[in-house]
Structure formats: structure tokens, C-alpha cells
Amino acid sequence: MDLKKYAPEWNPAKLLGESGLGSDRPGTSVFRHVDARVLLPAAFIVILALSAATRWYVPGTVFVVVLSITMYSVRSRAAYLKLLLYPIGIAVFLFVVQAWTYGSTVFFTVIWPVYAQGIASGWLLANRVLASVSILFLLVESKSQLELIEALRWYKMPVELRNLMLLMFRYVSVIAEELTTMFHAQQARLGFSSKLSWFKKINNLSVIAGMLFIRSFDRSYRVIMSMQARGYRQNADIGGKFERFAKKDYLFAAFALAIVAGIVLVGVM
Numbered sequence: 039m040d041l042k043k044y045a046p047e048w049n050p051a052k053l054l055g056e057s058g059l060g061s062d063r064p065g066t067s068v069f070r071h072v073d074a075r076v077l078l079p080a081a082f083i084v085i086l087a088l089s090a091a092t093r094w095y096v097p098g099t100v101f102v103v104v105l106s107i108t109m110y111s112v113r114s115r116a117a118y119l120k121l122l123l124y125p126i127g128i129a130v131f132l133f134v135v136q137a138w139t140y141g142s143t144v145f146f147t148v149i150w151p152v153y154a155q156g157i158a159s160g161w162l163l164a165n166r167v168l169a170s171v172s173i174l175f176l177l178v179e180s181k182s183q184l185e186l187i188e189a190l191r192w193y194k195m196p197v198e199l200r201n202l203m204l205l206m207f208r209y210v211s212v213i214a215e216e217l218t219t220m221f222h223a224q225q226a227r228l229g230f231s232s233k234l235s236w237f238k239k240i241n242n243l244s245v246i247a248g249m250l251f252i253r254s255f256d257r258s259y260r261v262i263m264s265m266q267a268r269g270y271r272q273n274a275d276i277g278g279k280f281e282r283f284a285k286k287d288y289l290f291a292a293f294a295l296a297i298v299a300g301i302v303l304v305g306v307m
Contacts, residue, residue, distance in 0.1 A: 091305030136160030
């Protein structure tokens with residue numbers, strides 16, 4: 039029996055597995071050799087400046103520039119553009135909601151009145167979202183997860199939070215693999231056949247979700263027992279000495295401050 043015709047067109051495991059959150063790979067962007075202790079605060083300061091911008095073309099320009107830099111250096115452009123579809127969907131949703139709910143001047147009517155103030159506000163919010171997310175994507179592409187967490191250690195983030203982040207990054211991919219295995223097993227048993235109703239398919243997905251929760255809890259117990267057997271303690275903080283900042287780090291910090299000043303002068307004042 040050919041099971042392909044019974045397979046759904048989407049796989050819920052791809053929401054976790056294709057995101058790349060569970061991998062620890064080195065960055066490939068032009069900012070690869072800039073210290074993570076400089077990149078991390080620079081990214082969030084620029085995002086804060088963008089959140090205060092009142093002119094849409096400021097975050098829009100930042101989005102186009104950062105998108106171009108990332109597209110030039112990213113390993114797979116198709117995978118990056120696919121990942122970018124999620125924030126684009128959020129930006130479109132914010133734009134539509136603002137256009138239909140905010141303002142007093144009716145621009146035109148599509149089922150409900152669309153307001154001119156809402157269009158302007160929604161367009162600004164959409165550009166802010168896209169610019170901010172593109173900066174975070176470039177940050178992740180520039181540095182690995184371990185480098186970013188080591189930078190947080192330099193900023194004195196509590197060790198419990200950093201260890202929790204490491205475990206989360208590690209086991210997102212594990213959960214995705216487990217979900218894929220159970221999904222394919224259910225699919226092989228015609229759990230998503232075209233002859234079944236949508237209610238039955240959703241019920242089968244709920245069964246997978248319940249089993250995934252139980253297996254995740256069981257795996258977490260076995261992991262913590264194995265870590266304790268190897269001498270792990272809750273306040274254990276293992277890390278080497280930090281290197282001194284190089285000239286390129288100071289130059290990038292000055293460059294980031296110049297960008298923030300430009301955003302504030304052009305987009306806020």
C-alpha cells in the first residue's frame with residue numbers, strides 16, 4: 039500500500055526540527071570574529087533604539103541592510119528565507135489588526151472600516167518587528183549558542199539560568215526527533231488518512247502530544263540522574279578565562295553606537 043497519498047502535506051516536527059535551535063554551530067557572517075560580549079549588547083541596544091523610532095523608513099532601512107548582509111553570508115538562503123516567513127506572518131497580522139482597530143479617519147471599508155492612522159501605525163510596527171528579528175537572526179548566524187552563553191557569563195548572569203538555557207538548546211532537537219518518530223509511526227498506521235475526519239486527525243495529534251510530554255519527563259529524569267552521577271551540582275559554573283578585547287571589538291562597538299545615534303536622530307527626534 040502506498041502510504042504517501044495518505045500523508046499530510048505538513049509535518050509538525052518541522053516547527054522544531056528545521057529551526058536550528060538545537061544545533062551548536064559556528065557562525066559564518068561578516069561579524070564572526072567580533073567578540074560575543076560586544077555583539078550581544080550591541081544587538082539589543084539597536085533593537086531598543088528601533089522600538090522607539092517613529093518613522094517607518096528607519097527600521098525598514100535597517101531590515102533591508104541586515105537582510106542583505108545575512109543573505110550574503112548565510113549557509114542556506116532558502117532555509118533562511120523559510121525561517122523568515124514566521125516573523126513576516128506576525129508583521130502582517132499586526133498590520134491588519136492595527137488597520138482595522140486603530141484610528142478615527144476611515145480610509146476605506148473592507149467588511150470593517152480600515153483607518154488611515156491604523157495603516158500608518160501597523161506599517162511602523164511591521165517594520166520594527168522585521169528589523170528586530172533580522173538583527174537577532176544575524177546575531178545567531180554570527181555566533182554559536184555556546185559563545186553567546188559564555189558572553190552572558192561575563193555579564194554575570196546566574197549560572198542556573200545559563201545551565202537551563204544550555205539544556206533547552208540541547209533538547210529542542212531531541213524533542214523534534216522524538217516527535218518526528220512518533221508522527222511517522224502514527225502516519226504508518228493511517229492515523230492521518232484522507233478518509234479520516236479532521237476531528238479524528240486532531241485527536242491523533244493530541245495522543246502524540248501526550249506521549250511526547252510523558253517521554254520528555256522521563257528523559258529529563260534520566261538526564262538529571264546521569265548528570266548528578268558525574269558530579270554535577272546546581273551551582274556548578276565551569277568556564278575558562280575570557281580573552282581581552284581586540285581592536286576590532288572596539289571599532290565595532292563604536293560602529294554600533296554610531297548606528298544607535300543615527301537611529302535616534304533620524305527616527306526619534
